[in-house]
Amino acid sequence: MTYCLGIITDTGFVMASDSRTNAGVDHISTYRKLFDFSKPGDRVILLCTAGNLSVTQGIVSELDRDIKSQEDVNLHSLPSMYEVARYIGTKLRKVQEIDEHWLKKDGIEPKCSMLLSGQIKEQEPCLFLIYSQGNFIHATKETPFLQIGETKYGKPILDRTLSFRTHLEAAAKCALLSIDSTMKSNISVGPPINLVLYEKDSLEIKNFLKLRLGDPYLAKIRKVWEECLKQGFNEIPDIDWQHRGSDFSEDVLID
């Protein structure tokens, strides 16, 4: 499995991913899932991938090849992030189609999904989720984050704390904690964590981080966070068990 998320705010965006890939519990590997296709000064383009590894690697290879061979249509030539998303969706469909028949014959899912974030010069930053069918949605002010892969464990912390107005550094910490919570609760998601913070209109990636297993910063934030949660229980007012006037048997007992 995989867990990747993107957060967009009024001052930029954050992208984060884990690096664990597994085909069953006895075949676990480490693969990067966060890719940078930026052209500094002109555009920033980041891609996170989840799903069938042969398919997602195929897509990334073709995207890269099209840039290097200077195809008419490539990630550096397209005029808007909308068209970039459309182009990647089309690539995804194409690569899936090549292998689909052979995979499904053996009960293997060719499905994958992607997060795409970026900014093209003189345009607004955008964040997209590209589905396995090649269609896509974008994040909005009301829903400023998108997730792919093993998304449930890490969602409550995002739901409780994020908005489009959240400070970008706080959003980056939130992304780290969301991934770290998922890693702790589900062994199919694992380190290293890749994290990128992009400041709107800078048109280059200045802030990135790769946190390996046992990284002291990761250990530190885990410790501080767990203490904070335990402290939270103390701050929550005690449960008033007399709150309900009725008898337990009247209310919860079957009769």
Added chain:
Amino acid sequence: MTYCLGIITDTGFVMASDSRTNAGVDHISTYRKLFDFSKPGDRVILLCTAGNLSVTQGIVSELDRDIKSQEDVNLHSLPSMYEVARYIGTKLRKVQEIDEHWLKKDGIEPKCSMLLSGQIKEQEPCLFLIYSQGNFIHATKETPFLQIGETKYGKPILDRTLSFRTHLEAAAKCALLSIDSTMKSNISVGPPINLVLYEKDSLEIKNFLKLRLGDPYLAKIRKVWEECLKQGFNEIPDIDWQHRGSDFSEDVLID
């Protein structure tokens, strides 16, 4: 969907459940999923249910009927919690078998699962998870909580804060927050929340709570908790973006 959890500690146990049932998004109802079959002074028995509602209601009805008609084997006559779990597992298989053919014919899942907690006089308290196949496991000191239904959203908070030594009142708050987090992130889980705290060797239920939508206590703990999480971000040391010596392009960029 449903979310129920049980926590066992060295001084007792906590059981909690939401009350939402849905058959698609346009058929949402409220049903109790926490049932009390205790015989005060002799034994405490609590059951939480998830899965196909007609099956779980059938099981609960049969368990109740067997007590009232004083069958030789019933929840009040069995000599140990292990045998209680075995008996409920057998009931589950029986009720599923009655409807299985007719449900599966129309693509409806007869699956269900249950949490069982209890204590019989002069024995130790126990917590079981009964699977849809009728087999079961019990919680241990190393794994002091069990969940059924929509379990992922509420798991990180349990993984980060609970142990067998956790104070029982703190465990109850943790259970509430685990359910509240799930309700906030997933509309298939909803109020009222039923919560029971059982003190070891008391052999009766003294502490229970039903929290309805808009309950001021629920609103209060949600507010305090969200403030605590935001505060937590401030306490986490700032990300040191210079932490990595390598160039981004060397490390994260495709090449």
